[in-house]
Amino acid sequence: MKVASFPKTSCRRLEAKAALVTGAGQGIGRAVAVRLAAEGAFVGVLDWNRETARETLEMIQSAGGLGMVLHSDVSEPSQVISCVEKIKADQGKIDLLVNNAGLDRPGGFLKLDYNSFSDVFNVHVLGAVNCVRACLPCMLNEGDGRIVNVSSIYGKVGTKGESPYCCAKAGIVGLTKSLAKEFGGKGIRVNAVMPGLTNTPTIMEMMRPKYQEAFVRETPLARMADPDEIARPVVFLLSDEASYITGAVLEVTGGWGM
Numbered sequence: 001m002k003v004a005s006f007p008k009t010s011c012r013r014l015e016a017k018a019a020l021v022t023g024a025g026q027g028i029g030r031a032v033a034v035r036l037a038a039e040g041a042f043v044g045v046l047d048w049n050r051e052t053a054r055e056t057l058e059m060i061q062s063a064g065g066l067g068m069v070l071h072s073d074v075s076e077p078s079q080v081i082s083c084v085e086k087i088k089a090d091q092g093k094i095d096l097l098v099n100n101a102g103l104d105r106p107g108g109f110l111k112l113d114y115n116s117f118s119d120v121f122n123v124h125v126l127g128a129v130n131c132v133r134a135c136l137p138c139m140l141n142e143g144d145g146r147i148v149n150v151s152s153i154y155g156k157v158g159t160k161g162e163s164p165y166c167c168a169k170a171g172i173v174g175l176t177k178s179l180a181k182e183f184g185g186k187g188i189r190v191n192a193v194m195p196g197l198t199n200t201p202t203i204m205e206m207m208r209p210k211y212q213e214a215f216v217r218e219t220p221l222a223r224m225a226d227p228d229e230i231a232r233p234v235v236f237l238l239s240d241e242a243s244y245i246t247g248a249v250l251e252v253t254g255g256w257g258m
């Protein structure tokens with residue numbers, strides 16, 4: 001498996017910050033975790049796959065970064081609370097949250113059963129809700145918190161055979177904007193990114209090459225993204241450089257779906 005290399009250059013914009021990244025065992029979440037650590041943050045590497053989460057932490061540590069593995073299912077509120085408590089016990093606070101964990105239940109709308117919808121909603125939407133609920137009290141106490149939710153360009157444009165996923169990713173946009181409005185006055189910024197096709201293990205396994213090629217043909221930048229190309233805008237939104245940005249939904253698609 002190709003893993004993101006540790007970024008060579010960074011300005012350490014997130015020194016002394018404590019972060020939680022969900023779904024950080026591979027793909028975009030791993031790239032975000034690695035880049036946050038390179039920027040100086042302590043990173044809680046949350047994934048329900050303990051082994052891949054360990055690999056991410058090893059990548060962080062071997063480059064001199066700091067973090068901890070948090071083995072957990074984001075759809076289980078009590079597990080999420082205990083992860084956040086572990087970060088707070090170690091770092092005294094939590095400053096940054098990236099809701100990235102996700103899964104897909106593709107299929108024609110009439111063939112999908114109800115569980116396909118609830119499985120996807122439980123992870124993408126309620127998983128994000130669980131993490132925000134667990135982190136917000138501490139962020140509010142500090143008067144500073146930064147959250148980025150990973151949506152998808154499919155949450156904007158929809159697509160055939162992915163109705164649970166598209167609904168959930170659109171739901172994440174609603175959550176982002178609602179939280180941005182409700183908590184902006186208390187120092188909490190909440191933004192979302194909408195990636196386009198990104199070269200992650202799941203995409204490589206699940207999406208047939210002919211569909212990947214068709215997507216790339218319709219992409220103005222004429223290629224798919226590397227996970228670090230999604231991680232960099234996520235880190236920007238978490239940094240002070242984005243201090244006046246909240247409720248934004250940043251499309252990171254190489255121009256697809258504009």
Ligand SMILES: NC(=O)c1ccc[n+]([C@@H]2O[C@H](COP(=O)([O-])OP(=O)(O)OC[C@H]3O[C@@H](n4cnc5c(N)ncnc54)[C@H](O)[C@@H]3O)[C@@H](O)[C@H]2O)c1
Binds near residue numbers: 029074
């Ligand atoms: N790869 C793309 O082309 C693409 C495009 C748009 C949006 N996205 C979104 O970006 C995010 C990451 O995508 P990716 O391609 O890197 O995915 P991925 O499948 O490669 O990685 C997702 C990670 O989340 C973890 N995970 C899944 N459910 C979990 C749960 N309930 N609790 C804890 N961990 C869980 C998995 O173990 C995995 O490590 C997802 O939200 C996805 O929907 C991806």
